[in-house]
Amino acid sequence: MALYSEKVMDHFRNPRNVGVIENADGIGEVGNAKCGDIMKIYLKIEDGIIADVKFETFGCGSAIASSSMATELIKGEPVSEALALTNKAVVEALDGLPAHKLHCSVLAEEAIKKAIQDYYEKNGIEYDKTQFPNCENCSHCSAHAE
Amino acid sequence: MAQIYLDNAATTKMSKTAIKAMLPYMDEIYGNPSSLHSVGQKAAEALTESRRRIAKRLGCDEKEILFTSGGSESDNQAILSAATIGERKGKKHIVSTAFEHHAVLHTLQKLKKHGFEITLLPVSEDGLITEQQVENAIRPDTCLVSVMYANNEIGTIQPIEKIGEICRKKGVIFHTDAVQAVGHVRVDVQREHIDMLSLSAHKFHGSKGIGALYVRKGIPLTSLIEGGAQERGKRAGTENIPAIVGMAVALDEACENMEKNTKKLTKLRNMLIDGLSTIPHSVLNGDCEKRLPTNVSFCFEGIEGESLLLLLDDKGICASSGSACTSGSLDPSHVLLAIGRVHDIAHGSLRLTLSEENTEEEIKYTVSAVKEVVAYLRGMSPIWRDLVNGKKEFIIK
Numbered sequence: 344m345a346l347y348s349e350k351v352m353d354h355f356r357n358p359r360n361v362g363v364i365e366n367a368d369g370i371g372e373v374g375n376a377k378c379g380d381i382m383k384i385y386l387k388i389e390d391g392i393i394a395d396v397k398f399e400t401f402g403c404g405s406a407i408a409s410s411s412m413a414t415e416l417i418k419g420e421p422v423s424e425a426l427a428l429t430n431k432a433v434v435e436a437l438d439g440l441p442a443h444k445l446h447c448s449v450l451a452e453e454a455i456k457k458a459i460q461d462y463y464e465k466n467g468i469e470y471d472k473t474q475f476p477n478c479e480n481c482s483h484c485s486a487h488a489e
Numbered sequence: 490m491a492q493i494y495l496d497n498a499a500t501t502k503m504s505k506t507a508i509k510a511m512l513p514y515m516d517e518i519y520g521n522p523s524s525l526h527s528v529g530q531k532a533a534e535a536l537t538e539s540r541r542r543i544a545k546r547l548g549c550d551e552k553e554i555l556f557t558s559g560g561s562e563s564d565n566q567a568i569l570s571a572a573t574i575g576e577r578k579g580k581k582h583i584v585s586t587a588f589e590h591h592a593v594l595h596t597l598q599k600l601k602k603h604g605f606e607i608t609l610l611p612v613s614e615d616g617l618i619t620e621q622q623v624e625n626a627i628r629p630d631t632c633l634v635s636v637m638y639a640n641n642e643i644g645t646i647q648p649i650e651k652i653g654e655i656c657r658k659k660g661v662i663f664h665t666d667a668v669q670a671v672g673h674v675r676v677d678v679q680r681e682h683i684d685m686l687s688l689s690a691h692k693f694h695g696s697k698g699i700g701a702l703y704v705r706k707g708i709p710l711t712s713l714i715e716g717g718a719q720e721r722g723k724r725a726g727t728e729n730i731p732a733i734v735g736m737a738v739a740l741d742e743a744c745e746n747m748e749k750n751t752k753k754l755t756k757l758r759n760m761l762i763d764g765l766s767t768i769p770h771s772v773l774n775g776d777c778e779k780r781l782p783t784n785v786s787f788c789f790e791g792i793e794g795e796s797l798l799l800l801l802d803d804k805g806i807c808a809s810s811g812s813a814c815t816s817g818s819l820d821p822s823h824v825l826l827a828i829g830r831v832h833d834i835a836h837g838s839l840r841l842t843l844s845e846e847n848t849e850e851e852i853k854y855t856v857s858a859v860k861e862v863v864a865y866l867r868g869m870s871p872i873w874r875d876l877v878n879g880k881k882e883f884i885i886k
């Protein structure tokens with residue numbers, strides 16, 4: 344059996360929504376180069392809808408595929424739906440990931456949340472901080488925090 | 490282009506000559522060499538003959554060759570045997586290096602739990618250690634020095650003869666993991682003062698699951714596998730005659746063609762190194778002179794190794810990387826960390842290891858494929874954007 348599902352390989356080989364959005368309404372970057380994965384999400388938000396989304400990723404095959412799939416899942420959705428996206432949903436949409444690659448899908452979920460948080464901050468929108476990951480001590484990279 | 494195999498440090502394709510030599514021992518000469526009847530005795534003859542041939546290639550006596558299941562077992566047995574000898578004399582200190590194969594490092598870790606003190610010598614940025622470092626590390630209670638002949642990831646060749654001289658002078662057992670060296674460079678256990686040496690057939694076109702340990706006369710071995718009296722009681726289990734025959738034939742073939750192959754490989758290797766060096770912000774890992782003719786190892790800033798491998802595989806190129814994501818652990822290769830590559834850089838590593846079957850055409854294709862894939866991945870890398878925009882400083886200039 345191959346390491347990755349057909350779906351993962353498809354999104355890895357032909358990633359959707361790669362790139363940047365100039366003057367994005369929200370930007371979220373998570374992970375660090377030390378642990379080998381960095382994901383950056385750019386959002387364009389219009390009337391509470393994710394009008395456009397782009398990503399840049401430094402990482403393995405599953406990191407790139409997770410970014411691609413996650414952006415596909417939230418594109419055109421209301422912000423509230425994007426906020427509710429879980430890494431589990433990303434993994435399911437990819438027909439699964441190997442156990443030691445699950446952290447890549449977590450990064451995708453967190454990058455989106457961070458981009459939305461950035462949008463809220465920039466626009467002075469009140470929000471519930473507990474809904475967002477605390478990147479100062481994020482679990483999957485703290486092993487390298489030094 | 491058809492498949493281009495550039496992962497010969499992981500394993501090699503079997504030699505046709507070796508396969509041919511092995512076949513009769515799976516067919517009509519299937520006897521157990523411990524049996525007294527003629528079919529068993531024919532197998533025993535093949536065993537003796539193979540042992541003699543391998544000993545000749547290493548420059549030792551056939552009684553000094555022990556067959557094992559491969560490099561890992563040889564490393565384990567060599568180290569544990571030396572530790573047993575040391576312990577009896579109250580010597581519980583071992584000198585090795587930070588970039589050994591895990592077969593060595595994990596065995597040393599185990600000994601540490603049994604009260605041994607382990608000194609792992611730091612490796613230079615060029616991937617080399619010096620005989621001076623070894624000399625300085627040896628203490629009155631040192632029972633073993635274990636230094637690999639050639640590194641499996643970055644291909645650097647260590648000053649084995651000089652280290653051997655020092656160990657001999659100091660009366661310390663010297664073991665070398667020569668798994669990547671045997672069949673590729675001239676190894677002579679007498680000239681190089683080697684007391685124990687590990688080798689593995691599948692790295693020189695023999696079959697997997699077979700290897701040998703050379704042990705100098707007078708050094709008692711501890712057996713890891715108890716049972717019958719095979720291998721002079723030091724390694725129980727009916728001998729894998731076909732694999733042993735194949736190993737001897739493959740080694741003979743490799744040694745007979747070594748000059749010719751080295752010339753060809755060195756040219757291909759240098760072509761590959763020159764080609765990949767033109768990629769901006771890339772760096773060769775390991776000294777460019779003191780390295781195996783088969784090994785090319787690079788780090789590319791701003792990208793991650795696994796995605797590089799997957800995309801190269803799509804282009805028909807089989808390669809390897811020391812990135813964390815390819816190893817299934819959080820950390821990138823300990824070898825790259827040992828030569829001072831920081832995590833960020835070590836994740837972007839690529840290892841290409843050649844065999845004499847590779848062609849110039851394949852190398853040219855590989856260089857352009859790597860260039861293309863690196864540029865593509867950098868194009869979607871947020872780190873690369875920050876580097877290019879001057880938000881972050883390049884580590885590889």
Ligand SMILES: Cc1ncc(COP(=O)(O)O)c(C=O)c1O
Nearest residue numbers: 559560561590592641668669689
């Ligand atoms: C330097 C080194 N030592 C030991 C080994 C282990 O050899 P084997 O696979 O035969 O157990 C390898 C192969 O991966 C190696 O490259």
Ligand SMILES: [Zn+2]
Nearest residue numbers: 380403447814
């Ligand atoms: Zn990853």
